[in-house]
Amino acid sequence: MVNWIWLGMIGLSVLFGAANGRIQQVTEAAFSGAQTGVTVCFGLISILVFWMGLMKIAEVSGIVRRLSLLMAPVVRWLFPDVPKDHPALGYILSNLSANLIGLGNAATPMGIRAMQELQKLNANPAVATPAMCTLLALNTASITIVPTTLIAIRMNFGSAHPADIIGPTLLATAISTGAAIAADRWYRRRQRRGAPPMLPPIHSPVHPPVAAPSGQPDRPPASL
Amino acid sequence: MVAALNALSAWAIPMFIVLIPLVAAFRKVPVYETFVDGAKDGFQTAIAIIPHLVGMMTAISMFRASGAMDMLIGWVAPLFSGLGIPAEVLPLGLLRPITGAGSLAFATDLIKTYGPDSLIGRIASVVQGSTDTTLYVVTVYFGAVGIRNARYALKVGLFSDAVGFFAAVFACWLLF
Secondary structure, three states: OHHHHHHHHHHHHHHHHHHOOOHHHHHHHHHHHHHHHHHHHHHHHHHHHHHHHHHHHHHHOOHHHHHHHHHHHHHHHHOOOOOOOOHHHHHHHHHHHHHHOOOHHHHHHHHHHHHHHHHHOOOOOOEOOHHHHHHHHHHHHOOOOOOHHHHHHHHHOOOOOHHHHHHHHHHHHHHHHHHHHHHHHHHHHHHHOOOOOOOOOOOOOOOOOOOOOOOOOOOOOOOO | OHHHHHHHHHHHHHHHHHHHHHHHHHOOOOHHHHHHHHHHHHHHHHHHHHHHHHHHHHHHHHHHHOOHHHHHHHHHHHHHHOOOOOHHHHHHHHHOOOOHHHHHHHHHHHHHHHOOOOHHHHHHHHHHHHOOOHHHHHHHHHHHOOOOEOOOHHHHHHHHHHHHHHHHHHHHHHHO
């Protein structure tokens, strides 16, 4: 999809540029665009270096862990089908708290570990469980307290108050996260009421149709 | 609430900068060495974005220079001007869930073209900063464990992106 968007923009630019008699400007824009790309990234270095250093201190000193302990009750409420002492919950908490302070690089591996743990609770390994969908919803909404990249870009283009987007960003991200959680809950509830769970045809011979307890393939076996 | 959010904008960064090293020092962490150790990653992160941003910035700058962008915005503007949403930010809302680099480049282009402290520049900053690239997250997280049927996860993600877009516009109207 990204390939088509990129190709489409370039193709249409040349087409429209020719039609509007602006082909010269299009050529110049190609080079100036590339230059802006590099300049912006160089502008990011200062803030990212500083911020990652600060966040490393937060990580090593256990502040991030503290933060995740604060979120533990919420996470338990969001993931009712994950047993209380299951390792998945720990990874989910690390993933969410890393996202919260803007450590995207640390958040992704934690999220993947959490998915791997959730997969162990999954009766049908090709189909996502509700817990996995919830984790995904939280990650796509991605609450971040300080949007460092955008602050850096605003600084580069001479903003008088680069950081004044923190408040509105937090408000917007809180609303979208609320919407994600509400939608996720709605789908969970609809499923529990016994709407057909829409099992897909299993494409690959690698995954034989193992023991999905009929009707509720998303529940972990009782033994867990 | 407006006052509280504005105070947050002003105080979030100074609080982070003072409190984190203080708490860490109290817990006997060698703060400076730790800082330097973590800061190395920042350099690599910034450098790693260059190819993505150069590719996308080139395409978007060409698109704008050719006059195609103005035409596109001219078409959609009447649909959204009644809602108080500047049509210039709509393409950003559509790109955001699909491509992280593309939307970052688009936000940069809007900030560059209209100024970082214009309403468009601010909405662009908030839209870009408040959500993540849903398609990428779904691909990476579910791909890593071999999930083929994502069920309703994509719908929930895209729904929250749409809500986030309107919330970003609303938050900028409210606070600026």
